[in-house]
Amino acid sequence: MxxxxxxxxxxxxxxxxxxxxxxxxxxxxxxxxxxxxxxxxxxxxxxxxxxxxxxxxxAARSRLSSSNASPLPHPQFLFYLDGGVDDPTPTAGLYDILAHARALYGAGMGLTSFGVFASIIRTALGLRWTSFGAAAEAFAVIDGDMCQAIQSSKEEIDSGRGGDLDIARAKVADLRAALKESSDAVSRWGGDFPFDRAAATLDVWKF
Structure with missing residues (x-):
């Protein structure tokens, strides 16, 4: 047979x-x-x-940068404001957009994640919060996330995957500007700037 x-x-x-x-x-x-x-x-x-x-x-970078990738969560409603509560409350939308940013920098696309973090920061510009509330806790987490995104971006640049350096510098400048806007806004109402670590790390990074 x-x-x-x-x-x-x-x-x-x-x-x-x-x-x-x-x-x-x-x-x-x-x-x-x-x-x-x-x-x-x-x-x-x-x-x-x-x-x-x-x-x-x-493969993850290929997927995240493709037209078939999941759309970026809408950044408009990241905090809930209750008239009877002093502190803004983070919404599920904030954690959805944070998950997207983490996927980006975790896959080695830290520079792309900068735009996501900048949008989060700018969405919170008009907010006031207490030092130990839910918003302050969320901002501390975001500060740490941005530090990891900066490290991811450094590796992206060093490996040659960062593409056009002028475009990369523009992304860094936009995040730096968002952090400065946040620092200025918080100082006007006497709060504590919540993104000190990320701002300091970004300030000393030159390429």
Missing amino acids: PAPSSDAFNRSPDSRSLNHVNLMVDSFIANARVEDLRATVRILLSSMPPSTAQAFTK
């Missing part, structure tokens, strides 16, 4: 693929809970050579 041809093997149900992903693997990706998918990716990347993580982030 003749051996099965390679063509017959390639057409078998177990070897079919969708966009170069095995059909069964694609079924898992499409149906797994987000927590399980994240855990699986972390296990895979931690158990493989560094080149695998590099390929993963390259």
Whole structure:
């Protein structure tokens, strides 16, 4: 009896693929809970050579910069103002847009994330808050996020992925300007500027 041809093997149900992903693997990706998918990716990347993580982030950058990427959450309603409460309350919209910024700088697109952070800062320009409220806590988190985005941007520039340096400098200048606008606005009502670490880190970065 003749051996099965390679063509017959390639057409078998177990070897079919969708966009170069095995059909069964694609079924898992499409149906797994987000927590399980994240855990699986972390296990895979931690158990493989560094080149695998590099390929993963390259694919992530390709997706995030494509026209099919998820749209940026609308930055208009990031804080809820209740007339009977002194502190503005961060909304789910703020955390949605922060997640988008983290995805960008985590994939090595820190410069692109600067525009997201600048929009958050400018949205909050008219706000006042107490030192220990929900808004202050959110701003402290954002300050740390911006520091990580700056580090991501430095690596982006150093690796040669930053593109046109004049455009990169314009993105840095816009974030620096947003931070200055925030500092000026907060000083006018006697508050504490919440983005000291990011502003200091950005001020000493020259390229």
